[in-house]
Amino acid sequence: MTQTKSKRDLILDAAYNLFINKGYWDTKIIDISEAAGIGKGTVYEYFESKDAIFLELFRTKVESGYDNITDVLSKEISSDKKLKEFIDIELENTSKYTFNKNFLLDLMLKSDAFRNPELIASIHNLIAKKFSVLYQIIEEGIRNGEFIQMDPLLATASITGAINLYISFDLFPINLADVTASNKTKNWREEEFLNLLLNGLKT
Amino acid sequence: MTQTKSKRDLILDAAYNLFINKGYWDTKIIDISEAAGIGKGTVYEYFESKDAIFLELFRTKVESGYDNITDVLSKEISSDKKLKEFIDIELENTSKYTFNKNFLLDLMLKSDAFRNPELIASIHNLIAKKFSVLYQIIEEGIRNGEFIQMDPLLATASITGAINLYISFDLFPINLADVTASNKTKNWREEEFLNLLLNGLKT
Amino acid sequence: MTQTKSKRDLILDAAYNLFINKGYWDTKIIDISEAAGIGKGTVYEYFESKDAIFLELFRTKVESGYDNITDVLSKEISSDKKLKEFIDIELENTSKYTFNKNFLLDLMLKSDAFRNPELIASIHNLIAKKFSVLYQIIEEGIRNGEFIQMDPLLATASITGAINLYISFDLFPINLADVTASNKTKNWREEEFLNLLLNGLKT
Amino acid sequence: MTQTKSKRDLILDAAYNLFINKGYWDTKIIDISEAAGIGKGTVYEYFESKDAIFLELFRTKVESGYDNITDVLSKEISSDKKLKEFIDIELENTSKYTFNKNFLLDLMLKSDAFRNPELIASIHNLIAKKFSVLYQIIEEGIRNGEFIQMDPLLATASITGAINLYISFDLFPINLADVTASNKTKNWREEEFLNLLLNGLKT
DNA sequence: TATGAATGAGCATTCATTCAT
DNA sequence: CATGAATGAATGCTCATTCAT
Numbered sequence: 001m002t003q004t005k006s007k008r009d010l011i012l013d014a015a016y017n018l019f020i021n022k023g024y025w026d027t028k029i030i031d032i033s034e035a036a037g038i039g040k041g042t043v044y045e046y047f048e049s050k051d052a053i054f055l056e057l058f059r060t061k062v063e064s065g066y067d068n069i070t071d072v073l074s075k076e077i078s079s080d081k082k083l084k085e086f087i088d089i090e091l092e093n094t095s096k097y098t099f100n101k102n103f104l105l106d107l108m109l110k111s112d113a114f115r116n117p118e119l120i121a122s123i124h125n126l127i128a129k130k131f132s133v134l135y136q137i138i139e140e141g142i143r144n145g146e147f148i149q150m151d152p153l154l155a156t157a158s159i160t161g162a163i164n165l166y167i168s169f170d171l172f173p174i175n176l177a178d179v180t181a182s183n184k185t186k187n188w189r190e191e192e193f194l195n196l197l198l199n200g201l202k203t
Numbered sequence: 204m205t206q207t208k209s210k211r212d213l214i215l216d217a218a219y220n221l222f223i224n225k226g227y228w229d230t231k232i233i234d235i236s237e238a239a240g241i242g243k244g245t246v247y248e249y250f251e252s253k254d255a256i257f258l259e260l261f262r263t264k265v266e267s268g269y270d271n272i273t274d275v276l277s278k279e280i281s282s283d284k285k286l287k288e289f290i291d292i293e294l295e296n297t298s299k300y301t302f303n304k305n306f307l308l309d310l311m312l313k314s315d316a317f318r319n320p321e322l323i324a325s326i327h328n329l330i331a332k333k334f335s336v337l338y339q340i341i342e343e344g345i346r347n348g349e350f351i352q353m354d355p356l357l358a359t360a361s362i363t364g365a366i367n368l369y370i371s372f373d374l375f376p377i378n379l380a381d382v383t384a385s386n387k388t389k390n391w392r393e394e395e396f397l398n399l400l401l402n403g404l405k406t
Numbered sequence: 407m408t409q410t411k412s413k414r415d416l417i418l419d420a421a422y423n424l425f426i427n428k429g430y431w432d433t434k435i436i437d438i439s440e441a442a443g444i445g446k447g448t449v450y451e452y453f454e455s456k457d458a459i460f461l462e463l464f465r466t467k468v469e470s471g472y473d474n475i476t477d478v479l480s481k482e483i484s485s486d487k488k489l490k491e492f493i494d495i496e497l498e499n500t501s502k503y504t505f506n507k508n509f510l511l512d513l514m515l516k517s518d519a520f521r522n523p524e525l526i527a528s529i530h531n532l533i534a535k536k537f538s539v540l541y542q543i544i545e546e547g548i549r550n551g552e553f554i555q556m557d558p559l560l561a562t563a564s565i566t567g568a569i570n571l572y573i574s575f576d577l578f579p580i581n582l583a584d585v586t587a588s589n590k591t592k593n594w595r596e597e598e599f600l601n602l603l604l605n606g607l608k609t
Numbered sequence: 610m611t612q613t614k615s616k617r618d619l620i621l622d623a624a625y626n627l628f629i630n631k632g633y634w635d636t637k638i639i640d641i642s643e644a645a646g647i648g649k650g651t652v653y654e655y656f657e658s659k660d661a662i663f664l665e666l667f668r669t670k671v672e673s674g675y676d677n678i679t680d681v682l683s684k685e686i687s688s689d690k691k692l693k694e695f696i697d698i699e700l701e702n703t704s705k706y707t708f709n710k711n712f713l714l715d716l717m718l719k720s721d722a723f724r725n726p727e728l729i730a731s732i733h734n735l736i737a738k739k740f741s742v743l744y745q746i747i748e749e750g751i752r753n754g755e756f757i758q759m760d761p762l763l764a765t766a767s768i769t770g771a772i773n774l775y776i777s778f779d780l781f782p783i784n785l786a787d788v789t790a791s792n793k794t795k796n797w798r799e800e801e802f803l804n805l806l807l808n809g810l811k812t
Numbered sequence: 813t814a815t816g817a818a819t820g821a822g823c824a825t826t827c828a829t830t831c832a833t
Numbered sequence: 834c835a836t837g838a839a840t841g842a843a844t845g846c847t848c849a850t851t852c853a854t
Contacts, residue, residue, distance in 0.1 A: 007817080025228070029845060039819040044846065148402070150395050158399055161364035192353050196361055199351070200403030210834090232828060242836040244831080253828070431634070435849060445815040447852085456849070554808070556801050560775065564805055567774025568767040598759055602767055605757070605808070616838080638824060648840040653825070
């Protein structure tokens with residue numbers, strides 16, 4: 001019994017790949033419809049606009065992964081465990097994307113490029129949500145003496161950045177060859193990263 | 204003695220401000236020419252295309268700031284000092300931009316949006332150059348026992364991310380209010396950040 | 407015994423109301439099918455095209471009302487009685503429409519907007535038919551000395567215009583308030599109108 | 610010395626003819642640009658939109674002709690002279706149009722077809738202005754005993770209609786042959802029309 | 813019959829770039 | 834050198850109509 005993908009899913013899949021590989025603005029409706037193997041008009045049977053397709057992708061592929069991220073805060077575990085769980089969720093979410101471009105980070109940083117207020121709000125909200133959770137984890141860690149005394153905002157920003165690039169290392173696929181003699185790829189372990197955050201570079 | 208700015212510089216200055224404030228795609232050639240106080244056609248007397256203007260700005264305003272960054276590597280100082288110098292250069296460069304948007308990071312992440320291969324190459328090259336220097340600093344630090352044993356690629360990516368966000372914290376101006384009770388603004392010191400990188404979060 | 411309306415009639419009724427309330431161009435096939443409570447495709451089982459629906463409505467709702475208008479001409483009554491009967495028929499026909507827009511006049515004047523040659527011909531034919539009857543009434547009145555000596559074409563055109571606007575005064579509902587102090591509405595009598603046509607403005 | 614028409618005028622002339630002959634909706638921007646002998650994009654150098662072209666035509670070709678129509682009201686002449694002057698202005702204005710379609714009446718009645726609020730307002734205002742002036746003329750005539758006692762609104766509507774069709778008799782060029790034996794064309798005199806309005810049909 | 817999913821021709825508008833003056 | 838008028842390729846979206854089921 002062959003499961004036929006719904007047209008809606010065909011469109012989403014096609015759009016997803018195109019947005020990732022060519023970017024939002026370089027992806028034309030006709031591209032999506034051709035990639036989906038359907039007519040141009042059919043796209044509009046399932047989505048109101050190009051923005052709407054993007055918004056749907058954002059919600060289902062990205063936002064939904066963070067629905068329960070605030071749960072971390074109320075758990076009865078140490079702050080470093082919370083930090084680990086936070087990173088775990090990030091990893092789990094982003095590992096779903098098989099992009100060779102950084103979809104998530106890209107999305108967030110490019111959010112100004114969109115005009116759709118609903119979409120912009122969604123993106124901003126997710127950024128704020130994640131930032132807020134991380135901020136609270138760190139603040140709590142500082143308060144309870146687990147973490148060093150420091151500006152929690154600074155720590156949050158820094159660690160957000162570190163996590164982003166840790167996750168999105170694929171951003172630089174072209175240049176990795178230039179950087180390292182061996183054509184290394186990302187194969188480090190999460191613990192190692194967490195250790196870096198918690199204990200720093202110094203021996 | 205009044206120094207009259209050359210038309211070329213008028214164009215570059217106008218474009219610079221517009222790119223920063225409205226973004227590349229929202230800045231039209233006519234905007235640039237009007238801001239520069241010259242005719243639309245005149246822009247093309249000095250630059251081949253809109254991309255060419257951007258490329259020139261990238262080279263003079265951004266790339267040039269990193270001309271000597273490799274010098275850090277050959278200095279006879281400890282690895283953590285090298286790391287500090289690297290960050291100093293980053294801070295010095297980016298502090299020149301008075302953007303309320305993160306020009307540099309934005310640039311890097313949005314680089315796919317450009318078609319001009321020369322421009323794309325320039326952007327990628329700068330990213331690679333910086334990444335490479337940081338990578339070598341860290342690798343050396345690990346080799347000489349100053350830094351902990353870890354994947355240098357992981358560390359480089361993480362720290363790159365941390366630096367980026369440390370620098371570009373202004374990216375989230377809207378959301379800061381949501382995140383912190385007090386309407387805090389970025390006022391931390393570089394040492395605090397460096398300490399975080401070197402010693403981590405843990406007490 | 408419940409009379410179930412045929413699908414064909416459901417379509418016509420739905421289209422009729424929509425055409426009147428939203429106009430021909432603002433009425434979409436999907437609107438008609440939904441208002442009729444049937445599927446979009448079903449519309450095409452009963453009518454070849456949107457134009458065809460309109461044509462049918464024109465014929466049944468409008469044109470048919472003038473089937474016997476030429477009978478007036480052969481009646482053995484005075485010319486002013488004939489004129490009265492002509493106007494009576496007009497009033498009777500148009501009073502069937504409960505539009506707040508002038509369907510008939512609108513139709514005639516907007517006829518260029520249609521492409522269907524058959525429809526255009528039908529509209530033109532009705533206009534010509536009515537015009538012709540009125541022309542003959544007036545010409546006869548002049549010939550038999552009942553009406554003043556004048557160009558019958560001029561009189562026909564003028565009186566056609568007067569009748570049209572007399573009937574379709576509702577066309578200007580918005581502006582009436584600007585025009586008259588009291589927010590008057592049309593409540594005059596036909597005799598008054600007929601008197602104006604026959605005896606003119608002068609005392 | 611050849612007077613070269615400005616591009617703006619070329620566009621307006623081309624649009625004018627096309628709007629009249631094919632109607633607003635059937636006239637495409639490409640039609641206008643081709644008729645004007647210029648590129649499609651050039652149209653937008655002179656006008657913001659298709660609507661804007663129409664609005665400009667309406668204002669310059671139609672509305673402007675009625676700028677001083679209210680002056681009639683304050684003149685020290687009899688009511689029937691005022692009526693004559695009103696009609697004179699209508700004739701003068703509309704005689705400028707060499708359409709074989711009724712531009713003005715068409716315009717007013719089709720005004721709903723437009724979405725541009727400014728344009729709709731302009732059309733409605735003109736209708737109201739003319740209607741209001743005529744209404745005041747008639748009301749005054751009734752008050753001072755020059756005209757018969759009757760509903761001034763009824764008279765205004767009727768006479769507006771008569772004037773419209775008197776003026777726009779060209780609306781039925783096709784059908785005239787059907788109506789009259791001789792292929793008559795409009796060649797009546799204004800007095801005859803005025804006489805009809807003032808004294809009616811009856812001898 | 814009845815359906816509604818699928819279609820694609822058609823169109824207003826934008827804007828980087830050209831080039832005659 | 835300087836200009837800005839002129840250009841046209843490019844694109845998201847609409848909706849009457851078709852047709853497989």
